[in-house]
Amino acid sequence: MLSIGKRLGRKTLETGSWGLRWVRPRGAFLADAAPAGDLGFRFHCILLFLLALAAAFFCTSPAAADDFDESPPAWEFLLWGGQPSTVQPKETLIQVPVVARPEERGNGSAQDPRDETKQVTKDDSISPASHEMAESVDERLTKKFTPLLASSRNSSILLKPVIELAGDHSRAPFRTLFLKNIPPLYMTPAMPGEGVWQSGGLPTGKDGLPIVYTTRYRPSVRYANAVAHMILFDMKQLSMKLYIGSTEPGGSSKTATVEPEDKSRLLAITNALWKQKHSGEGGSIFRGTVLKKLAPGLATIVVYNDDSVDILEWNDGIPTSLIRDARQLRHLIVKEGKVVDSVIQGGRRADSEIGLGFLLSEEEQAPNSYWGGFAGLAPTPNYGEEWFIATRSAFGIRKDGNLVFAIGHHISTKDLAKALVLAGCERAIHGDANPHNVVGNLYYGNGDGEIVKRVKLSPEQRSYTLDRYDRSYTSDFFGFFLKREEGEPS
Amino acid sequence: MIRGIALFLSLGLCLLTGTPLLSDTTSGPCATEHAKWSNAYESLQTGMEDYRQIKYESVSPRIARDMGTQGRGASIARIVQAVLKERGERLAELGQRCLELADLERSSFEEWRRCATVGAQRRDNSSAVVFKSIIRERDLLMAELQDLLLDEAYIQYKNHRAPAAPTSPSYEANQPSGVRYR
Numbered sequence: 001m002l003s004i005g006k007r008l009g010r011k012t013l014e015t016g017s018w019g020l021r022w023v024r025p026r027g028a029f030l031a032d033a034a035p036a037g038d039l040g041f042r043f044h045c046i047l048l049f050l051l052a053l054a055a056a057f058f059c060t061s062p063a064a065a066d067d068f069d070e071s072p073p074a075w076e077f078l079l080w081g082g083q084p085s086t087v088q089p090k091e092t093l094i095q096v097p098v099v100a101r102p103e104e105r106g107n108g109s110a111q112d113p114r115d116e117t118k119q120v121t122k123d124d125s126i127s128p129a130s131h132e133m134a135e136s137v138d139e140r141l142t143k144k145f146t147p148l149l150a151s152s153r154n155s156s157i158l159l160k161p162v163i164e165l166a167g168d169h170s171r172a173p174f175r176t177l178f179l180k181n182i183p184p185l186y187m188t189p190a191m192p193g194e195g196v197w198q199s200g201g202l203p204t205g206k207d208g209l210p211i212v213y214t215t216r217y218r219p220s221v222r223y224a225n226a227v228a229h230m231i232l233f234d235m236k237q238l239s240m241k242l243y244i245g246s247t248e249p250g251g252s253s254k255t256a257t258v259e260p261e262d263k264s265r266l267l268a269i270t271n272a273l274w275k276q277k278h279s280g281e282g283g284s285i286f287r288g289t290v291l292k293k294l295a296p297g298l299a300t301i302v303v304y305n306d307d308s309v310d311i312l313e314w315n316d317g318i319p320t321s322l323i324r325d326a327r328q329l330r331h332l333i334v335k336e337g338k339v340v341d342s343v344i345q346g347g348r349r350a351d352s353e354i355g356l357g358f359l360l361s362e363e364e365q366a367p368n369s370y371w372g373g374f375a376g377l378a379p380t381p382n383y384g385e386e387w388f389i390a391t392r393s394a395f396g397i398r399k400d401g402n403l404v405f406a407i408g409h410h411i412s413t414k415d416l417a418k419a420l421v422l423a424g425c426e427r428a429i430h431g432d433a434n435p436h437n438v439v440g441n442l443y444y445g446n447g448d449g450e451i452v453k454r455v456k457l458s459p460e461q462r463s464y465t466l467d468r469y470d471r472s473y474t475s476d477f478f479g480f481f482l483k484r485e486e487g488e489p490s
Numbered sequence: 491m492i493r494g495i496a497l498f499l500s501l502g503l504c505l506l507t508g509t510p511l512l513s514d515t516t517s518g519p520c521a522t523e524h525a526k527w528s529n530a531y532e533s534l535q536t537g538m539e540d541y542r543q544i545k546y547e548s549v550s551p552r553i554a555r556d557m558g559t560q561g562r563g564a565s566i567a568r569i570v571q572a573v574l575k576e577r578g579e580r581l582a583e584l585g586q587r588c589l590e591l592a593d594l595e596r597s598s599f600e601e602w603r604r605c606a607t608v609g610a611q612r613r614d615n616s617s618a619v620v621f622k623s624i625i626r627e628r629d630l631l632m633a634e635l636q637d638l639l640l641d642e643a644y645i646q647y648k649n650h651r652a653p654a655a656p657t658s659p660s661y662e663a664n665q666p667s668g669v670r671y672r
Contacts, residue, residue, distance in 0.1 A: 281646055297642030308565035313643050315574060317549030322566050331643045344644040347636075401567060 177234055177402065182217050182422045186224060194218065195422075197232065203267050203444055205482060211237040212268065212442070214457065219411075219419040223389065226411040228419035229458040231268070231440055233403045238480050239307040240403070242272060242286060242325035245475040249276050250284070250291035256472035258479055264449035265481040269469050270405050271393055271432040271439045272476035273301070273329040282328035284476075290320055294328055299429040301395055302326040307483065311397040311427045327476065330354060333417040334396055334428035341414065353388040354413045354430050388412045391460075392433040393440075396425025405431070407440050407458045437475060439465045523602035530595040531628075537591045538635055541584040545638070549573050585639050592635060599628065 182195030195217050199210030213232045220226040233240070246256040258266060273279065276292065283294035285302075294300060300314040303325040313332060331352070333340055343352045394416050396404040404423045408416040413430060420428045432438060440457025454466045469477060556569045603621060640648070 295646065297645050299643070302567075304566035304570075306566050308567035310567040310571060312571065312574060315549055315577075315642075317547075317553070318570055319550055319553065322553075322570070330646070343647060344641060345647040345650045347648075350647075401565060 177213075177232075177400065179213060179232070180424065182215070182419075184218070185221065186218055191216065191218065191227075203442060205237050206485075210234070211482070215423075216458075217419050217422065219422065220415040223410065223412070223415065226389075226408060226415050227458075228406045228408045228411065228416055229440065230404055230406045230419060230423055231442075231457055232398075232423065233268070233405070233480055235307070235309055235402050237483055238267065239483050240303050240309055240325075241479045241481065242284075242303065242327060243473075243477050243479060244284070244286050244291070245275070245477070246472045247474040248476060250286060250289075251476075253472040255286060256474070256477075258469060260449070262479070262481055263451075264445060264447065265484070266443050266445065266451070266479060267482055268443060268480040269439065269441045270395075270478045270480070271437050272478050273327050273429070273431055274433070275475060279327075279329050282330070283326075284328070285320060285323050285326040288321075288324055294320070294326060298328040299330055299332045300326055300328045301429050308401060309397065309403050310401075311395060311429050329430055332427050333394060333413055333430050334420055334425055337421060337426045339414050339417040339421055352414065354392075355387050355390075390433055391435045391438050392416060393431035393438045394420060394428050395431055396420035396423060396428035398424045399426055400424075405440060405457075407438050407461065409435075409458065409460045432475070435460075435462055436465075439468070439477070441466055441469070520602060520605040523598070523605045527595070527598040527602040530591065530598040531631075534588070534591040534595045534631070534635075537584065537588045538631075538638060541581065541588055541638060544577065544580050544584060549577055588635060588639060592632065595628075 179197040181197060184191070184194045186194075193215065195215055197213040197215050199213045202210065202212050202214060205211045211234045213234075214230065216227055216229045218224060218227055241262075243258070244251040244255040246253050248256075258269075273282070276282070276284065281295040282298055283290070283292040285291065285294065288305075294314045294316075296314050296316050298314050299311065301309070301311050302323055303309050304322050305324050311332070314328060331340065331343055333352070333354070340352045342349045344350070389410050389412060391407075391409045392411060392413065393405065393407050394413075396406065398404065404420055404425055406416055406420055406423075408419070417428055438458075439461060442455040442457065443451050444453035444455070446452050456463070456466060469479075552573045553570055556573060557566070560569055606621070607618075
């Protein structure tokens with residue numbers, strides 16, 4: 001052991017191969033210790049203990065996490081830049097993307113629902129590498145868990161009438177909403193209710209008719225474990241409001257709290273977009289006040305004064321006086337009913353995937369220590385081969401003016417966008433991302449403003465997000481409310 | 491700098507010798523080609539102006555008008571979207587027209603240059619100097635066209651570097667889009 005000989009009172013700081021520790025000098029005994037020095041030592045110990053307690057509290061408390069929601073998402077390292085297929089335990093091979101039999105792909109007859117939207121991207125093709133991977137996995141597990149694409153040979157389920165497909169799910173009476181169920185991409189493993197819009201058990205309007213519909217769908221050919229959980233809001237029955245996070249520019253606890261008079265009509269809360277500082281030129285309007293000027297061309301989610309909602313590329317000619325709330329983020333991920341496959345960057349065509357990277361900014365590389373590395377060691381990359389796989393959300397608007405919100409876990413931007421296209425969306429915008437921020441809460445009230453039940457849109461959503469909005473919250477979010485009836489006081 | 495000096499000297503030489511600029515091209519055997527290019531160039535400029543006019547014209551009056559006429563019949567979202575859609579369609583149409591005119595301009599210029607080069611080889615290279623300055627003008631116009639036609643949604647990425655390597659399986663190493671020129 002090497003003593004670095006740094007004297008601190010009666011103790012010496014020594015270091016060995018395992019680290020640093022406090023030691024007493026030779027020949028020193030408790031009885032020999034001067035009372036004042038020992039008190040100091042005890043004081044230091046107590047202080048350290050309290051600090052450790054505080055650190056443990058802040059690391060584990062959801063409330064604290066809310067306050068520090070930019071902390072490194074170390075718990076989701078794999079999803080943010082790792083390579084799941086190489087590090088996952090064998091028992092979870094169900095998540096390995098083994099998606100097709102060569103003959104099924106070869107004859108071109110696979111019933112890919114994206115054919116409807118004429119979206120063909122390279123993402124959808126099966127690379128030789130994925131076939132090699134498929135062949136190398138354990139035969140037994142492969143047989144048991146390999147998801148199969150729906151094909152013409154196995155398409156009986158696709159040909160069944162919608163009502164039969166839906167089982168008990170879509171029997172709720174519809175208003176004028178036309179909902180087209182999405183034929184599943186995978187035959188096995190089956191996911192009950194996949195692609196079927198259902199309203200059973202969901203909050204209803206005062207007349208008992210549905211106002212929201214949900215479904216879940218696996219849109220990715222490459223990643224079978226990517227599930228998009230979607231909720232469709234009937235915007236003829238609902239109104240939508242933006243809330244500005246208390247720590248956001250222009251935000252306060254007031255702007256970040258659902259107004260007491262609205263609580264009895266509260267139906268759902270979703271996350272909004274990225275934090276303002278990560279949104280580049282993206283602007284915002286809150287209750288008619290421009291907090292930051294909207295930039296032309298940027299994808300914009302907008303709530304007009306008449307409660308109608310849209311997602312569009314902003315144009316400076318749109319009078320802001322018509323707008324109640326708006327926020328912007330990057331580019332549309334669905335445009336003219338098609339997934340946006342590429343964007344123009346620096347004069348060249350580039351991939352449209354939205355990476356999250358360090359603090360949600362692709363332009364900044366993480367410092368070495370960000371992912372738990374140590375200075376001096378090789379940098380820990382925050383981008384891997386699967387850099388575009390993340391927990392993310394998106395909003396889409398349909399031709400009928402209804403809004404669809406989607407949450408995807410372990411999913412690419414384009415696959416989430418594809419799910420929205422299949423849900424009938426014409427345009428879509430990327431929402432907030434990372435497991436801590438992605439939220440789709442449904443609330444069941446007793447009519448007196450008291451919430452008696454809360455339900456997550458996705459089972460993978462963090463449970464602590466369910467009551468996060470009972471008080472003010474630091475980041476922006478959207479509230480969905482039952483519209484007031486005519487004559488009802490506002 | 492050297493080019494500038496060369497151009498200056500060439501122009502000076504032209505003036506001293508009394509050789510009219512493009513004497514072989516604006517009149518004589520290449521006059522037709524020159525006129526054709528000149529027309530195509532002007533058409534392109536006009537097409538760009540038309541595009542520019544629609545691009546920078548405010549949609550605000552149109553929205554206000556439609557709000558007035560449609561009243562409570564349609565939602566604001568629907569009215570705004572209809573106006574934007576119409577504008578988008580008009581821009582797409584004019585943008586396509588610009589690209590076609592750029593193609594026409596390019597081919598007519600090539601024809602003229604070929605003709606003029608053959609003629610110039612018999613006498614002097616003064617026309618080559620003039621062509622250089624014309625090419626420079628054309629380059630500026632094409633850069634302007636590329637800027638003009640850049641999707642408004644991607645102006646935010648204008649100064650971004652494109653990813654160094656295609657990392658996503660969905661990445662397609664496409665050629666730069668926009669104006670195909672030279």
